Amino acid sequence: MIKLLSEEVEEIINVAWVDASERQQEYLLLENILVVALKTKEVQELMMQLDVDFKKLQSDLDIFLNTEIEKVSDSKHPKQTIMFKKLVQYLIFHTQDSGKIAQVEDLLIAMFREPETTCVYLMSKYGIDEYALKELATELRHSQHLELDSDDETSSQMQNKNQKRVKKSVLSQFAVNLTQLAREGKIDPIIGRDEEAERLIQILCRKKKNNALMLGDSGVGKTSILEKMALDIVADSVPKQISGYEVYSIDATAMVAGAKFRGDFEKRLQDVLKELEEKEHCIAFIDEFHTMFGLGANSSNQLDATNILKPAMLNGKIKIVGATTYEEAKNTIDKNKPMARRFQKIDILEPDEETTVKILQGLKGTFEEFHNVSYTDKILNQIVTLSGRYLSDTHFPDKAIDVVDEVGSIIKLKNKTNIRVVVKEKDIIDLISKKARVPVIIEDGDDKLGLVNLQENIKAKLFGQDHAVDEVVDKIIMSRSGLNDNNKPLAAFIFAGNSGTGKCLAKDTKVNVRVSQELYNKILENRKL
């Protein structure tokens, strides 16, 4: 016959039977099984992992069995109750279903089949619930798989211990400890942003509503400010009010992922908040704060993540720092007045070119190491100028760092040797041209555009429109002289005239000058009206 119950379970049942007969009970009760099970090492370990005071539970059970259960004088053989039969039946079904022998944790889980018993009542009272047990049992199974692989007693014990810790701290599951990362040297140095960091600390040191919301366009370094703070805390260069604080970056997506049932997410969030509150000296950083709006809520109620955060934020026990962009804030936080008032806003502006260069100088070391290249200061300047001019849809310092990284990667791929290569201007020009899909022109005295002979060149192809050509060439030379604003297009022209007079030809002849055909047509049409 196939074995259905593990030796431990069989042993527990046998001892429970003896226990029942010693207590002169008429029946073998589930409480007997639990009280005996609590004496075994396996169950005690489970209880410890669930953080349950099993000794108290045991004494409560003893009191129940001694006072509330009828004693029978001639009870040599306690009888089985229907619940006991059901329990065993359940265990056997479970074994057949799962293909694994029923373990002690299955025995405990099976007890929850019968909710109206004192053992379930007492277990619930001490914080053991069916779900927690099932979760723990699943975890144990997984670790047993690992154990089989490693087959090493000590390492498996270590694993169990580790798991215990993971189980206990939801914070480590759903948040990244930035100060820890800083201590381990995993955060790149952050340059600048002193003012904003100072303002952030001022806000965090308030008595109430000590929550900051960092607003800034994508890529300006909102996250970096928090990283900087973590670095400062580790280096102990912060005011004493916040020295020794831990900065946790809360990962909202991790909290949502795997939240199978309604309420799972909310529970996780609350657990995290609770743990932060208990820990004290914590700063919770929620990146992309706008994602918290509507998170966990269904259409009918308004109870989303922000409403869970609200009370915690107001009483000042937890310091929360959010970060989001202006655009997202407009649609979420600004519309939610109660939320907005709990936050002190910090505007994170895009750094100017000078600061960006400084940031790049601070960062270049890590990139040089990673890509085995080297950047001269001149190149860094060049990168900032060019990315500022041509990559206008993203922001400093992100876009400049992007270029630094990408150019390094391109050169690394080309570099077959181990020798460190110096980044050349041409590499950057090529990359930025590719990124912006615009040819990049550097004015360095050379007549790359052919500006000197532009007029003649055009006139050689285009006859009879001399006055128009003169005008256009004038404008281009003016703008190329460096007098115009770098953020504006080189020049915009409207060629107006009747059809067939050669407007398009005039446009086509302009090498390197981009005129939007569409816009031009539109204007032309307007004119017709």
Add this chain to the structure above:
Amino acid sequence: MAVTEIQQETETQIKKPSKYAVFILNDDYTPWEFVVATLVRIFSKTEEEANEITRHVHHGGQGLCGIYSREVAETKVHTATEFAQINKQPLRTVMKKV
């Protein structure tokens, strides 16, 4: 709203388990002696107690055999019913939440 609901649920979950009263119901066929025997065998009553309860069954329609935890009550009802069936008696035993 939802939160309060959930909290209520958990509160009810850890309420102390209720006790159950087990009754023997009167019928027109089961002999007096058999009811007494059931009470003595299954509910561990003395002869006098059993007779007293049977009197209740006979006159009042039902007789209280005892108040037990659900586990015990369930088992007692089951055993008593089984005992009656084996002996071809229509005696009914029921349990009610106290």
